Amino acid sequence: MSGVRRAVVLAGGLSFEREVSLRSGRRVCDALRSAGVEASVHDADASLLTTLDEVGPDAAFIALHGGPGEDGAIRGVLDLAGVPYAGSTPHACRMAFDKPTAKGLLRAAGVATPEAVTLPHGTFRELGAHAVLDRLLTRLALPLLVKPSSGGSSLGATVVHDEAALPSAMVHCFSYGDTALVERFVEGTELAVSVLDVDGTPTVLPAVEIVPKSGVFDYAARYTAGQTDYYTPARLPERSVNAAAAVALAAHRVLGLRDLSRTDLIVDADGTPWFLEVNVAPGMTETSMLPMSVAAAGLDLGVVCRDLLAAAAAR
Amino acid sequence: MTGVNLDPYGDRYAARTRGMTASEIRALFAVASRPEVVSLAGGMPYTAALPLDAVAAAVADLVATRGPVALQYGSGQGDPELRELICTVMALEGIVASPDDVVVTVGSQQGLDLVTRIFVDPGDVVVAEAPSYVGALGTFAAYEAEVVHVTMDDAGLVPEALEETLARVGARAKFLYTVPNFHNPAGVSLSRERRDVVLEIAARHNILVLEDNPYGLLGFDGEPEPALRARTADGVIYLGSFSKTFAPGLRVGWVLAPHAVREKLVLASEASLLCPPNFTQFVVADYLRTQPWQDQVKVFRELYRERRDAMLDALSDLFPSDASWTTPHGGFYTWVTLPEGLDAKEMLPLAVTARVAYVPGTAFYADTQGASNLRLSYCYPEPERIREGVRRLAGVIEAEQELRETFGPGARTSPRSAADGPAPDMA
Numbered sequence: 001m002s003g004v005r006r007a008v009v010l011a012g013g014l015s016f017e018r019e020v021s022l023r024s025g026r027r028v029c030d031a032l033r034s035a036g037v038e039a040s041v042h043d044a045d046a047s048l049l050t051t052l053d054e055v056g057p058d059a060a061f062i063a064l065h066g067g068p069g070e071d072g073a074i075r076g077v078l079d080l081a082g083v084p085y086a087g088s089t090p091h092a093c094r095m096a097f098d099k100p101t102a103k104g105l106l107r108a109a110g111v112a113t114p115e116a117v118t119l120p121h122g123t124f125r126e127l128g129a130h131a132v133l134d135r136l137l138t139r140l141a142l143p144l145l146v147k148p149s150s151g152g153s154s155l156g157a158t159v160v161h162d163e164a165a166l167p168s169a170m171v172h173c174f175s176y177g178d179t180a181l182v183e184r185f186v187e188g189t190e191l192a193v194s195v196l197d198v199d200g201t202p203t204v205l206p207a208v209e210i211v212p213k214s215g216v217f218d219y220a221a222r223y224t225a226g227q228t229d230y231y232t233p234a235r236l237p238e239r240s241v242n243a244a245a246a247v248a249l250a251a252h253r254v255l256g257l258r259d260l261s262r263t264d265l266i267v268d269a270d271g272t273p274w275f276l277e278v279n280v281a282p283g284m285t286e287t288s289m290l291p292m293s294v295a296a297a298g299l300d301l302g303v304v305c306r307d308l309l310a311a312a313a314a315r
Numbered sequence: 316m317t318g319v320n321l322d323p324y325g326d327r328y329a330a331r332t333r334g335m336t337a338s339e340i341r342a343l344f345a346v347a348s349r350p351e352v353v354s355l356a357g358g359m360p361y362t363a364a365l366p367l368d369a370v371a372a373a374v375a376d377l378v379a380t381r382g383p384v385a386l387q388y389g390s391g392q393g394d395p396e397l398r399e400l401i402c403t404v405m406a407l408e409g410i411v412a413s414p415d416d417v418v419v420t421v422g423s424q425q426g427l428d429l430v431t432r433i434f435v436d437p438g439d440v441v442v443a444e445a446p447s448y449v450g451a452l453g454t455f456a457a458y459e460a461e462v463v464h465v466t467m468d469d470a471g472l473v474p475e476a477l478e479e480t481l482a483r484v485g486a487r488a489k490f491l492y493t494v495p496n497f498h499n500p501a502g503v504s505l506s507r508e509r510r511d512v513v514l515e516i517a518a519r520h521n522i523l524v525l526e527d528n529p530y531g532l533l534g535f536d537g538e539p540e541p542a543l544r545a546r547t548a549d550g551v552i553y554l555g556s557f558s559k560t561f562a563p564g565l566r567v568g569w570v571l572a573p574h575a576v577r578e579k580l581v582l583a584s585e586a587s588l589l590c591p592p593n594f595t596q597f598v599v600a601d602y603l604r605t606q607p608w609q610d611q612v613k614v615f616r617e618l619y620r621e622r623r624d625a626m627l628d629a630l631s632d633l634f635p636s637d638a639s640w641t642t643p644h645g646g647f648y649t650w651v652t653l654p655e656g657l658d659a660k661e662m663l664p665l666a667v668t669a670r671v672a673y674v675p676g677t678a679f680y681a682d683t684q685g686a687s688n689l690r691l692s693y694c695y696p697e698p699e700r701i702r703e704g705v706r707r708l709a710g711v712i713e714a715e716q717e718l719r720e721t722f723g724p725g726a727r728t729s730p731r732s733a734a735d736g737p738a739p740d741m742a
Contacts, residue, residue: 012349014346014349014351014352015346016342016343016346016664016667017342018342018345018346018349019341019342019345020342022345043349045349121718121721124721124722125717125721129721129722129723130723153342155339155342155664156664167722167723168722170722171661171718171719171722172661174718175661175662175663175664175665175715175718176664209318211318219337219338219339219342220336220337220338220339222337223337224336224337225321225322226320226321226322226324226325227336228321229318229319229320230318230319230320230321231318231319232319286321287321292319
């Protein structure tokens with residue numbers, strides 16, 4: 001595999017996940033340096049294109065979460081600038097980033113995903129919120145998971161157990177995005193399953209089982225060390241773990257993802273894995289799941305990132 | 316099988332770390348540091364207005380002429396020359412004090428920490444204004460104090476409310492924490508008439524007054540109001556700072572305390588950091604001695620007055636008529652009350668999307684108050700940026716009102732996190 005000498009890590013941006021992204025970016029940068037790559041972190045701001053010209057990297061690693069980092073925009077710009085990058089194409093990103101689209105494609109491919117309704121704020125305003133919410137409750141039934149149709153880190157997401165809490169959950173959701181994805185909440189074991197392309201072949205890493213101490217995997221539980229216990233490999237029957245791995249692989253393949261992805265899913269009491277969403281720029285912080293899977297697989301994060309960049313540079 | 320707990324020290328932390336968790340609000344503030352965002356959230360003084368060439372020359376001269384001493388350990392109580400100069404600064408607000416009773420601290424924040432450390436046991440009560448400076452609430456929480464808020468109005472602390480609170484709390488109350496001048500975040504000042512009343516009530520209830528006065532010299536209208544400490548030396552501990560009159564990067568503040576208290580403060584400070592840095596103390600002392608520093612304070616006053624005007628004009632031009640705000644006559648902040656039914660913390664993501672930032676009111680309370688409030692600062696952005704920020708925020712309020720109208724009322728309360736306030740280096 002051709003080597004990568006110099007790399008830029010893109011991190012920051014203007015999304016709600018800027019802080020998470022900066023932590024991801026610094027961690028990837030450190031890991032790349034330990035793997036012998038001359039790496040530096042850059043924000044996706046007005047100086048980005050100039051910086052890329054000046055640095056002349058062999059490839060870029062995208063650690064931008066939310067918005068342009070995951071919806072394909074930055075990748076499109078890197079394509080224009082002729083800078084190879086690790087990760088999926090703009091087209092694939094657009095499908096993965098829009099959660100309803102990803103769910104629809106996975107369902108069509110035979111993967112279980114909780115029944116859901118996607119509605120923009122305007123629809124509620126125009127048709128009357130209460131009438132729409134009533135139908136929604138009748139159709140999907142409680143408990144419900146309300147979340148923005150794109151974006152990560154559980155921002156804007158609420159599990160609704162009580163009908164009275166639904167309107168405020170909607171308001172919370174619409175503070176973070178224009179469109180809400182309201183889906184049937186599946187009780188079960190929360191898993192994050194990462195997929196890496198190794199020599200061009202998608203390879204599933206050990207699943208991470210997530211057990212937040214508060215019971216809810218919210219922002220604080222995600223990014224405060226110690227507030228969540230993680231089990232790798234997951235404490236589930238082999239059959240369930242394999243079924244979850246198959247879902248992650250299906251998401252990677254069906255959406256045409258490349259290099260790396262992390263699928264979030266719930267395994268219910270019957271052992272059925274339910275696809276929730278897939279991330280094309282998964283978190284790389286100290287409390288993120290993809291790096292845990294990498295470690296559990298006996299791999300070195302720096303070497304993994306370096307190899308992904310090398311593969312990108314060789315494309 | 317045990318899982319991976321990413322914090323192997325989890326069961327060893329002190330109880331006071333409760334609430335030190337990652338915060339969505341702090342994450343949103345991270346975006347505000349980008350130039351696309353008009354930040355009306357931070358509290359950074361406009362240090363670009365300082366005579367930087369003169370400061371550079373003074374620092375160079377300091378190293379050249381007194382380098383070995385400036386770079387050496389110093390006195391735990393602080394440099395004697397600086398303490399004398401601090402007394403001349405306090406004299407501008409009517410305070411007569413001896414340099415012996417001054418303890419130099421690393422910013423007045425350390426003074427706040429020391430005073431709390433020597434007076435407050437876990438469970439003790441600190442009485443504080445409603446709302447209160449977020450950094451003070453952090454300190455009180457660190458010492459596991461229970462904060463009891465007292466109502467304010469446009470003339471500052473309401474004496475009747477103070478009286479009632481002190482009667483109710485009794486001997487559990489260790490001190491009253493107050494920012495009488497150009498309050499952060501409320502933007503109001505304690506009226507002249509109320510100053511003696513507040514002191515009288517505190518004395519009668521035998522409770523110390525901790526007067527925090529970082530903004531006293533930054534009034535826009537005439538002479539500064541005499542400090543509480545100027546009225547009585549008994550029972551008042553005074554916190555001062557060079558962060559707003561000179562530069563926060565130097566981290567030089569002070570405590571003026573009755574001598575018995577001062578002795579304990581010095582020992583507590585030595586136990587904490589040995590001594591405040593000689594270097595920055597000498598820089599401040601040289602600046603006070605050799606530069607026309609009071610003229611520079613006038614420059615700051617004019618600059619902040621212009622920005623205050625820009626903010627108030629923009630608010631009255633652009634904000635909805637059912638919002639209200641305080642009119643600051645000095646300092647950095649105005650305190651906004653949103654139209655009924657809106658929640659400033661819930662609205663913050665919309666604001667960040669619209670590229671404007673503020674601090675939600677809940678950050679300034681130890682209890683659940685403040686949902687309908689927010690703090691706007693005008694100290695850092697240029698006047699036209701302030702107007703642009705207010706314009707964006709007005710649009711956000713409209714969008715939030717529309718959301719609330721669509722879905723009806725229904726409050727969402729989330730617990731306050733220690734990180735809900737802005738970081739110190741936020742614009």
